[in-house]
Amino acid sequence: MSHSTEAGAVPHPALQVPYRDLDQQRETATLGMFVFLLTELMMFGGLFCAYLVYRTLYFPSFLEASRHMDLTIGAINTAVLICSSLTMALGVQAAQKGRSKTIVPYMLVTLLFGCTFLALKGVEYYHHWYMHEVPGFNFEFSSSIPMVDVGKVQLFFALYFIMTGLHALHMLIGIGLVTWITICAYKGRYTAGYHNPVENVGLYWHFVDIVWIYLFPLLYLISRMHT
Amino acid sequence: MAEHVGPKKIYVAVWATLMAMTLITTLVAFVDLGRFNTVVALAIATFKATLVVLFFMGAKYTSRLTRVVIICGIFFLGLLLAFSMADYLTRLWPA
Numbered sequence: 001m002s003h004s005t006e007a008g009a010v011p012h013p014a015l016q017v018p019y020r021d022l023d024q025q026r027e028t029a030t031l032g033m034f035v036f037l038l039t040e041l042m043m044f045g046g047l048f049c050a051y052l053v054y055r056t057l058y059f060p061s062f063l064e065a066s067r068h069m070d071l072t073i074g075a076i077n078t079a080v081l082i083c084s085s086l087t088m089a090l091g092v093q094a095a096q097k098g099r100s101k102t103i104v105p106y107m108l109v110t111l112l113f114g115c116t117f118l119a120l121k122g123v124e125y126y127h128h129w130y131m132h133e134v135p136g137f138n139f140e141f142s143s144s145i146p147m148v149d150v151g152k153v154q155l156f157f158a159l160y161f162i163m164t165g166l167h168a169l170h171m172l173i174g175i176g177l178v179t180w181i182t183i184c185a186y187k188g189r190y191t192a193g194y195h196n197p198v199e200n201v202g203l204y205w206h207f208v209d210i211v212w213i214y215l216f217p218l219l220y221l222i223s224r225m226h227t
Numbered sequence: 228m229a230e231h232v233g234p235k236k237i238y239v240a241v242w243a244t245l246m247a248m249t250l251i252t253t254l255v256a257f258v259d260l261g262r263f264n265t266v267v268a269l270a271i272a273t274f275k276a277t278l279v280v281l282f283f284m285g286a287k288y289t290s291r292l293t294r295v296v297i298i299c300g301i302f303f304l305g306l307l308l309a310f311s312m313a314d315y316l317t318r319l320w321p322a
Contacts, residue, residue: 026230031290034293082245085283086238088283089283093238202284206280206283214276216272217252217256220256222264225257
């Protein structure tokens with residue numbers, strides 16, 4: 001076993017106590033981050049499950065409600081998040097190569113995409129509020145289709161706001177984390193050996209992207225063409 | 228084991244595929260495929276998510292232990308969805 005602390009060798013300043021070397025330390029951090037993300041997956045998974053069950057039970061009402069989604073904004077936001085994932089991946093790559101200063105522009109562009117997503121989501125929310133589609137605040141809905149029940153339509157909008165709201169909260173936290181990474185990278189804190197925070201924030205960002213990759217078809221797309 | 232650094236080309240290729248898939252899934256939503264609209268949309272979403280996990284999140288290059296953990300998580304999410312839907316989808320079936 002090759003100890004970094006062998007006689008004569010100076011341990012890397014970022015190496016923490018229980019770890020043999022920086023590789024082992026980084027792999028542990030990655031594993032821990034994935035375990036955390038899996039708890040997140042189960043939390044969102046529960047909401048997805050609730051959505052699928054209620055969509056099955058109250059099919060006509062959910063179809064009618066789903067037509068009130070803004071498909072254009074939804075599609076643009078999907079593209080925006082995918083672009084942000086690319087810039088994040090390139091930023092993490094710069095970190096892996098130990099180019100701390102190169103991380104900064106990538107993170108700034110990622111932040112810009114993240115804020116664009118939230119701004120568009122805000123426009124969408126405002127439109128729902130304007131159209132009296134927010135359950136608990138100003139919900140008003142009428143439909144001439146006999147199978148459509150106003151209560152079930154309200155349930156769709158409640159699930160929509162909980163799922164996209166929780167996702168938007170994750171985006172806000174992500175923007176905070178990316179800001180922190182940008183500042184630390186600007187100070188030159190990351191090296192080829194130590195950049196665990198950059199990688200883990202990257203993993204978090206990509207996970208939030210994946211959640212949207214499923215929210216987009218389920219809320220906006222799959223009910224479009226049903227008659 | 229040194230850390231694997233993915234080449235920039237792969238990231239750009241993955242990004243282009245994800246963008247193309249977003250366009251395709253949006254366009255397919257306007258074609259009436261009956262219940263297959265849902266199947267196609269979820270298949271494309273799963274393909275996109277797989278690309279993100281493998282390349283952007285680096286699951287393709289990570290340690291075997293981490294990969295086992297990822298697969299376990301997806302398996303348990305699958306259990307949650309499969310058993311819940313198996314219940315609700317069959318409730319109206321004649322006994």
